[in-house]
Amino acid sequence: MYLTLLNGTGFVFNVDDYMELRSKHRIMGAPVGTANTKGWSPNQSTLPVELTKFETQLVLDENIAKLMDKSQDLKAKPTAEKLEKYKADFESRLLGQEEALKTEKLRETERYMEKILTGKRKKLLKQGKTEMAAALTADDVLKEMSENFKFDRQNALVEVPCEHLRNHSAQIVTGTLVDISCLKYRIFKDLWKRGKFVTSGDAFGADFLVYPGDPLIYHASHIVIVLEKPVIKPLELVAKVRLSVIVNKSCVFAFEKENDDGIQYQSVAWCNPSK
Amino acid sequence: MDTKTLDSEIVEIHPKNGYLSAKELIAHRHSEFEPQSGGLKRTQNEGTAPELEELRRAQEQLRAQLSVPRIERLGGRALAIWNDEQKVAEVLRKDGKFENFGYSEQGRLYLEYYEAMFLLELGRLQLEYYGSVVSIEQAYVLLLGKLESEKYTNYLVYSALSRAGYIVVRHIPPEKTPEEVTSADCIWALLKETVGNEPVPDHIKTSPFYAVVEKRMEDIKELITSQKTEDSKITKESIDLEFDSRKRKANEKPIEEPPSKKEKLSIAGRSLVDQLKNEMSYSKLEEIFEKFDIIQLKSVDDTKEDTTELSSLKITFDLHLHNEGFKKSSPKPPTFNVIILPSQTSFPPHDEIAKIQNHHTAPLLVISVSESKQIQAFLYYIS
Numbered sequence: 001m002y003l004t005l006l007n008g009t010g011f012v013f014n015v016d017d018y019m020e021l022r023s024k025h026r027i028m029g030a031p032v033g034t035a036n037t038k039g040w041s042p043n044q045s046t047l048p049v050e051l052t053k054f055e056t057q058l059v060l061d062e063n064i065a066k067l068m069d070k071s072q073d074l075k076a077k078p079t080a081e082k083l084e085k086y087k088a089d090f091e092s093r094l095l096g097q098e099e100a101l102k103t104e105k106l107r108e109t110e111r112y113m114e115k116i117l118t119g120k121r122k123k124l125l126k127q128g129k130t131e132m133a134a135a136l137t138a139d140d141v142l143k144e145m146s147e148n149f150k151f152d153r154q155n156a157l158v159e160v161p162c163e164h165l166r167n168h169s170a171q172i173v174t175g176t177l178v179d180i181s182c183l184k185y186r187i188f189k190d191l192w193k194r195g196k197f198v199t200s201g202d203a204f205g206a207d208f209l210v211y212p213g214d215p216l217i218y219h220a221s222h223i224v225i226v227l228e229k230p231v232i233k234p235l236e237l238v239a240k241v242r243l244s245v246i247v248n249k250s251c252v253f254a255f256e257k258e259n260d261d262g263i264q265y266q267s268v269a270w271c272n273p274s275k
Numbered sequence: 276m277d278t279k280t281l282d283s284e285i286v287e288i289h290p291k292n293g294y295l296s297a298k299e300l301i302a303h304r305h306s307e308f309e310p311q312s313g314g315l316k317r318t319q320n321e322g323t324a325p326e327l328e329e330l331r332r333a334q335e336q337l338r339a340q341l342s343v344p345r346i347e348r349l350g351g352r353a354l355a356i357w358n359d360e361q362k363v364a365e366v367l368r369k370d371g372k373f374e375n376f377g378y379s380e381q382g383r384l385y386l387e388y389y390e391a392m393f394l395l396e397l398g399r400l401q402l403e404y405y406g407s408v409v410s411i412e413q414a415y416v417l418l419l420g421k422l423e424s425e426k427y428t429n430y431l432v433y434s435a436l437s438r439a440g441y442i443v444v445r446h447i448p449p450e451k452t453p454e455e456v457t458s459a460d461c462i463w464a465l466l467k468e469t470v471g472n473e474p475v476p477d478h479i480k481t482s483p484f485y486a487v488v489e490k491r492m493e494d495i496k497e498l499i500t501s502q503k504t505e506d507s508k509i510t511k512e513s514i515d516l517e518f519d520s521r522k523r524k525a526n527e528k529p530i531e532e533p534p535s536k537k538e539k540l541s542i543a544g545r546s547l548v549d550q551l552k553n554e555m556s557y558s559k560l561e562e563i564f565e566k567f568d569i570i571q572l573k574s575v576d577d578t579k580e581d582t583t584e585l586s587s588l589k590i591t592f593d594l595h596l597h598n599e600g601f602k603k604s605s606p607k608p609p610t611f612n613v614i615i616l617p618s619q620t621s622f623p624p625h626d627e628i629a630k631i632q633n634h635h636t637a638p639l640l641v642i643s644v645s646e647s648k649q650i651q652a653f654l655y656y657i658s
Contacts, residue, residue: 002288006415008423013412014292015341023334030648032427033411034396034434036345037308044308045648046396047341048415050427052646068286074416075359077405086407093294094349100297154350157300160395162345164412165290172284202645212320216333219316248318 001065003056004048005173010056010067012049013163017065025064026197027055028215033162047162052200053177054188061180061189068170086166094156101156102149109145113138183263184226187254190263191224201225204243210252220249222267227255230264237268245270295344304346308339345398345411352401353394355386357409357417364391364402364418371399374603375442387445388418388426389433396434425617428644429591432615435650442595444603446612449635458484462568465492498563588623588631591615594640611640611654618644628655 001017003010012018012029021027029049037044051059059065078086109116117136124133178185188208191198197211201223210222223244232253244251253266295303317326353370357363366377366384376394377386386394394400395414402409404417419426436443461484467473479485593609595601612635616622622641632639632655639655 002286004412004415005421006419007427008421011412011415013410014290015338016291018341019334019338022337031341032431032648034393034438035308035340035343036396036398037343044340046343048411050648066286068288069421070288070412071416071421074413078407083406090407093297097297097300100301104301154348156349157297157304157346158349158352158401158408159295159300160345160347160398160401160408160411161294162411163290163292164410165292165294167287167289169285169287172286200646202647203649213317213326214330214334216337217316217326217329218320219318221318 002068002170003051003059003065004170005067005069005071006048007050009053009177010051010059010065012051013047015047015162018047018049021059021064023214025059025062026192026195026214027051027059027064028197028199029055054185057177057180057185058189058192060177067173069173070164070168070170072171073169074164094153094158095151097156098151101151102146105149106142106145109142110138113141116141183228183256187224187226187263204247204249206240207254209249222250222252223247224252224254227253230255230266241268241270295346300346303344306343308343311336345396347398347401349401352399354401354403355391357391357402357404357414359404359417362388362418364388375444375601378445378603389430392418392430393434393437425615428615428618431644431648432613432642432650433592436592436594436613440597441610442597442601443592443613444595444609446590446593449608458488459568461485461488462492465489495563495566498559588614588627590631590635590639593637609637612637614639614641616641616643618646622653625657629657632657 001020003012005011012021018029021029029051031045031047032050033046033048035044035046056067060067117138120141121133121136124130124136180186184207188198191208191210197213197215197218199209199211199215199220201208203209204223206223207226208224209220210224211218211220223240225240230253240253241251251268253268255264255266256262257264320326351370353366353373354368355364355366358365364386366373366386369384376390377384379385386400391400391402392414395402395409396411402414404413409417419430433443461479461482464473464475464479465488468475475485590612592613592615594611594613595607596610599607599610601607612631614623614631628639641653641655642650643653644650
């Protein structure tokens, strides 16, 4: 699988790739494309999906996908030969629609046959051609439609594809996007390796949110706060834990064990002894 | 980012999917996605059959949402070509309501990168590069680029605000001259004309205050010059001198009150004034000075302007409302000024907000885009 290097991180333009990343590898990303739905709903977004730098790095580390820098080829001026081919392909895709568009037109005609027949008969009657009006059948209309159908290039359909569909070349990006030895990235990776969905915790002012399954149908179960040093002030502890209790999640503090001996998780629960 | 691509391997990419066939194009032309409310989410993953079924349906829906194609007639979209050197999209053919997009230069209409991207993703624009139609992916590479950039957040904000119903345009700094000319402006303009030989700007001349102020000044001048010839020479001189020193002093000390002015008068030209104190004209002059208008100094604003330019905050967009008759050629003052906070940046302190608001009439909307691409806007009111 290939990710496209954009905004200094990985982007996904193919829906199959994204569904695989999400359902098989528990990588969420965020759809950042504007959906072309009617009504311009402000809440709907679509492909491409932008992965966070942590997610991109993880995908690279685990050999799930490669990060590709496509800018050189996609910005380059195509050779005259290639350009010729692009244009010919485009033109043949347009002209190849003549039959299909004609079929579609006839199908639409059939769909509204009742109305068309009534209309045509009315017109003939107005002109005083009573016999012709009586003799008019659906087949006549279809025949007339099919004979009069004129293919106009302007009516051919053009898709603006999401992923780049022509063959192209790209350079594999080597090197890292984030400091993979930093505590936060190691915690992210560790949580992911435990089989959880891990997303950014910015919605709750934390570092990560951990989900027991796809966030499509599951609520987050844990709020994870990364501590560079396992020290916290009482007021901060109260604030973090209180928030997690209110939103029905467990509060987890993650920090480095002593002697740099791996990651330690400490969950804190609220308890009211008077109840 | 220490990514390296220079010596790395070059890979040929052959996309698995091809272009849609004629039948597919027609079949999917009007395909739409209706989001369904998914009901309550679960808190625990127990792996039961109904859970798996629910997950499957949710994923199918997500796939449907993400696969809505962008299909339109060849003649049904606006057409623009991308100029990669100048980083602009030149519009060759407009389509539909286009008046709120783009800017004109030498008779040509250009789109900003966020406008071109927005119209492209909405299926209203066919963007061409070297004669062929660009894909969304190619457009991201061309318009927004591979490097980490504020363009991405700008585009997200532009798209969200546009879909929310605002007219979003690139920020235009308000013109230096205030909308309404006050009598103070007229006085300054007249002074500048008399002392500095600067012509009075037209917009001040047309102010209703102008004639009044001019008349009053003439009267005062008349009062001063109607002295005996000998005296008038001296007084004139001294008045010019006073004007100058007053201005200079005022630059350093914007607030001035009549008593201090009197004091200044006596200090500034001690010998001369001492002499003149006994003159008849002294009391008259005193009278004249009492009549002078005390007006606010303009330079107070100017000093603030300098500091604002140094500030890291910049206004990216202006927001207008649809129902207020927005016109690109002569925009009214915007409804909001939008500042987009770079990620990991703290909110601006009160002083900075106040300074920016001094120069802009519209309320400030400070927008932050989080790591998970959630957009939050904060409106500032300073009372």
